[in-house]
Amino acid sequence: MTAAQLGVLCACVVLFVPMGMAGWHLSRNKVLFFSGALFITLAVGVHIAPYFPAASHLIFPSLSPYYSSSPPFRSSSCLSFLHDVSFFPSHAPSSFDWLRFRSRPADCDFQKLSRSDVGELLNGSWIIVAGDSQARFFVLALLRLLLEPSSLEAIQGDLFRRHSDYHIHISDQGVKLDFLWSPFESNITSVLRQLRSVSRLPELLVAGSGLWHMLHVNNASDYGEALTSLRRSGASLVSPFSSGLVMQPPHMFWLGMPKLMNSMLNTEEKKERLTNVIWESYCQKVDYSGILTQSGGPFLLLDIGSLSRICGQKCTTDGMHYEGLVYETALQIMLNALLIESQQRI
Incomplete structure (x- = not known):
């Protein structure tokens, strides 16, 4: 039985049954009977209207903002336009600015959020970022x-300490940020499994991997299997339970792998293993694994691959790590997605 059906049934039992009983005794006084009937009918309408948004809009137009379906900006269709960005030269030599959201529906109110905006949006949040060096650059963009x-x-040296975790608490915004060095998919899966035993889930979880697997394992099929396991662990956080209480699941994002400029890679091993053909096969495994929301998974893609391709060779010096502009753009895309998802959960 749906929530709407249950609501209607309860309303009928609680209100109409007493109404019928009262009507039996008040049948000699028709004015009193119809006054009582009108009052009880209105009471029923108020109680069951929230279960029928369309009806409540017609009956109670002044209350429709509370009962109606999500406004256009909350539509998930806006998410598909978030990566439609372009870069253009700035006034500084050899530098580029970000031109955000080239085309979008008029009702998708995307914006570049400022420090104060982000401080308000993320106020009191626990953020976990798990991944490789790409994830570390994303953390730098957030900081x-x-x-x-x-x-x-003062903190950049600690953040980029080789193969290490990083933790910071930003008291002004009440933000707790944990970067967990997780170069392989199995590392991220372990992080997700450990979250099953905590008393509080993070509000935001960003993860991404693939480059280390491509370099050290170089087997797309094995990578796909690892992603399948990761997807199951991520899906288990969608409706988590702790001590019998349901916790709000985190907003989860997946950092895609950057476009590789093979000729610019700084070792022969990387040039041999990190080819465009292998890179494309790894990206396909991400699509086929089901970890992304477009495939019914828990992670919304932050497409570093497309952003790095747009920025191009001018934005990288080693063929795999890009200028901050790419990660800052990915961050703004995530923040706008958070605004959409947060309003959908209201």
Whole structure:
């Protein structure tokens, strides 16, 4: 039985049965009977209207903002336009700015969020970012937006300590940020499994891997199997239970692999193993694994591959790590997606 059917049944039992009983005794006084009937009918309408948004819009137009379906901006269709960006030269030599959202429906109100906007959006949040060096650059982009430049300089050395985790609490915004060095998919799967035993889930979880597997394992089929396991662990967080209580699942994002510029890679081993053909086969495994929301999975894609391709060779010096502009753009895409998803959950 659906929630609407249950609501209607309860309303009928609780209200109409007493109404019928009262009507039996008040049948000699028709004015009193019809007054009571009108009052009870209105009471029923108020109680069951929330279960029927279309009807409530007609009956109670002043209340329709609360009962109606999500406004156009909350539509998931807006998400498909988030990566439609382009880059153009800035006034500084050899530098590029971000031109956001080239084409979009008029009702998808995308915007480039400022430090104060992000501080308000992420206020009190626990954020986990798990992945390889690409994820570390994404964390740097987030910290650039949350912190003053002077504060960022002091912590950048710790953030980029080789193959290590990084943790920070930003008291001004009440943001707790954990970067977990997780170069392989199995590392991310372990992180997700450990979250099953915590008393509080993070509000935001960003993960991404593939380059290390491509370099050290170089087997797309094995990568696909690892992603399948990761998908199951991620899906288990969608409706988590702890001590019998349901916890709000985190917003989950997947960092896609950057476009590789093979001729610019800095070792012969990388040039041999990180080819465009292998890169494309790994990207296909991500699509086929079911981890992305477009395939029914828990992760919304932050397509570093398309963003790095748009920015091009001018945005990288080693063929695999890109300038901050790429990760800052991915961050703004995530923040706008958060606005959409957050309003959908209201």
